[in-house]
Amino acid sequence: xxxxxxxxxxxxxxxxGYVFDPDDNGGETYMGVARAKNPHWVGWPVIDSLKNRDDFxxxxxxxxxxxxxxxxxxxxxxxxxxKGDDIDDQSIAESIFDFAVNAGPRTSVKLAQSAVGxxxxxxxxxxxxxxxxxxxxxxxxxxxxxxxxxxxxxxCEATSSNRKFFFGWVKRTLKGL
Numbered sequence: 168x169x170x171x172x173x174x175x176x177x178x179x180x181x182x183x184g185y186v187f188d189p190d191d192n193g194g195e196t197y198m199g200v201a202r203a204k205n206p207h208w209v210g211w212p213v214i215d216s217l218k219n220r221d222d223f224x225x226x227x228x229x230x231x232x233x234x235x236x237x238x239x240x241x242x243x244x245x246x247x248x249x250k251g252d253d254i255d256d257q258s259i260a261e262s263i264f265d266f267a268v269n270a271g272p273r274t275s276v277k278l279a280q281s282a283v284g285x286x287x288x289x290x291x292x293x294x295x296x297x298x299x300x301x302x303x304x305x306x307x308x309x310x311x312x313x314x315x316x317x318x319x320x321x322x323c324e325a326t327s328s329n330r331k332f333f334f335g336w337v338k339r340t341l342k343g344l
Contacts, residue, residue, distance in 0.1 A: 169260030171246050178265045181339050185224035190328045198237045210236035248272040250291040255300045262343045282310040315340045
């Protein structure tokens with residue numbers, strides 16, 4: 168059984184803190200939680216209330232309430248969706264979780280399902296889970312990494328402003344191997 172806290176820490180090492188990049192489709196983002204994709208997240212009012220502090224955004228890292236909200240959204244909207252607790256291998260769970268955070272849970276699950284020869288419907292059911300838990304880890308991680316990079320190429324071809332993120336996405340992908 169994979170451990171959420173290990174996967175969370177791995178992903179947070181790559182997500183960083185507060186970012187507001189005008190070229191990022193997610194818009195304002197904190198620890199990977201994009202405001203455009205999560206406008207009703209309970210953490211946004213907390214962040215907004217701290218913006219007029221002189222030590223913003225550094226103060227966010229020490230705010231226990233916001234850190235709790237971050238962890239909660241990742242459990243509910245990502246870890247539980249990918250069935251992380253039911254995946255036997257930590258590296259496989261971390262890779263699927265990290266890509267879910269970066270590209271969306273359904274996209275991540277579909278690519279993971281394709282890598283193990285399951286029906287790519289974006290929902291982890293018993294068949295997908297059995298295939299994930301019985302796959303060769305190195306083969307899966309390699310095939311999944313290639314699929315992620317291919318997805319990033321598609322994103323950059325569709326929206327040229329995303330090209331500036333491409334090599335960071337590839338580096339993130341390769342770090343999981």
